Amino acid sequence: MDRKFVDFQLAPDDLTAIRFGISPGHELCHAVRAMLRPDEYPLQWGWMRATRGAIPRDDFEVLALLIRDEGYFPDFLTTTPTWELTPEAEAARLRDIDDERFEVDMTKVLVRTDGSRRAAVQRMLEQPDRARAMIAEAWLSVWNSGIAPVWTQLERLLRADIAVRSRRIAESGIGAMIQGLHDRVAWSDGAVRVTMRIWSEVVDCRGSGLVLVPSVMGATGCFVLTEPPAQPTLFYPAQGVTATWARDPADVASALGALLGPARARILLDAHEPRTTSQVARDTALALSTASHHLTVLRDAGLVASARDGARVLHRRTPLGEAMVGAVL
Template structure:
């Protein structure tokens, strides 16, 4: 049998052609799959124990019409990996999917559906405005019940993975880093090659670049986006995900506190977003001079970086800090 693969072709040695992103939509889609077939997703059992009873049934069933247990789900659910798209903005984006793209993606869902599900999907195609609003409302409802309570823990794992991968590019080059993403992914003569089950395709990324997106919920394998208008994208399992990833972050504070001290541990955990010294002091309930001292120690050890933004100095975790927090979580 011929081997099937997608080749994302890049210009030789072009570091700028690859960027990383985070996709709330991708996490939610795979959360739906995990909730629908928990026996296939053991790494999500800890999360499901505390979440499953809170998921709104009707909204969940809307999403299961689009997201099957395996294989294709609509590209429009996952096609905007970025760094700062809020769940509310993601839901609004779903309300505004253009007619052509909605029809193309939903037709793919239709031909893969059977019975009552196929009838429901056809009804969505017949009434696209109502369907888009229903999908957006279901997306946000299930997000708020299932993902929002653990988004801080989940996002830290994603950012820690990206920090480690970025460092590997600097140390080993793109090919060296790509080889560590997944056993179905390899560097092949200037292309990121992903082994597939069904089809082969060559995607020229030299004009658009390639987005690499780690996933905590999607730990069973890799997914790709190859069709415009989506930017070529490869989703891969984040490293360091265990069944306890969704535990209360208080445990992480205690673990880091034993190493750094409680105040510095709290500052480091909160440093996933840039903050001023005054904001750090307020959030940590210490004096500004004390916060400044703690930030100096964290900066000197390479865990936090400080940069000037006009009159302000902003502090944020470095890749080393991301890796440390991700390992503890």
């Protein structure tokens, strides 16, 4: 049998052709899929035990209707890799999906569905305004009950993965980094090649670039977006995900605290966003001079970087700091 590939063709030597992103929608979709097929998502069992009872059943069923337990789900659920998420903003985006995009994606779901599910999808197609509102409400409800409680832990893993991959590009080049994403992903003559089960396709990414998106919930394999208006995107399993990734943040702080000391551990955990020394001092209830001392130690260790922004100096985790936090998770 002929092997199937999706080839994302890039401009030769264009280091800007590849960028990283985080897709909350992708995480949510695979969280739904994990609950539909728990036997195939053992790394999510701890998360499921903690959250299953909190997720409203009716809202879950709306998303499960579209996402199903395998195969295609609407591209509009995952096409906004971003670094900053406001759940309300994402729900608003879903309410405003244009008619053509909604019809195209939902028709793809329709032809892959049968029985009572097919009838329900057909009703959504016939009442797009009502359907978009229903999907947005369900997305927000399932997010707030199932993902929001663990988003801090989940986001740290995603950022740590990106930090490590970015450093690998600097050290060994794009090709070496791509080869390490997954056993189904390879670097071939200036193209990112993904082995597929069903179809082959060549995607010209020159001018648009390719977005690489790590995933914690979607740790079962690789997934691709290839059709406009979505930007070409490859979702791959984040590294370092274990069955205990969803443990309580207090446990993570305790583990880091044993290594760095409680104050420095707290500063490092909170340093995913840039903050001034005064903000660090206030958030940790430390004297300004003490906070400054801890930041100096973390900076000298390569875990925090400081950069001037006008009259302010902002401190944020470095790739090494991201990797350390991710490793503890």
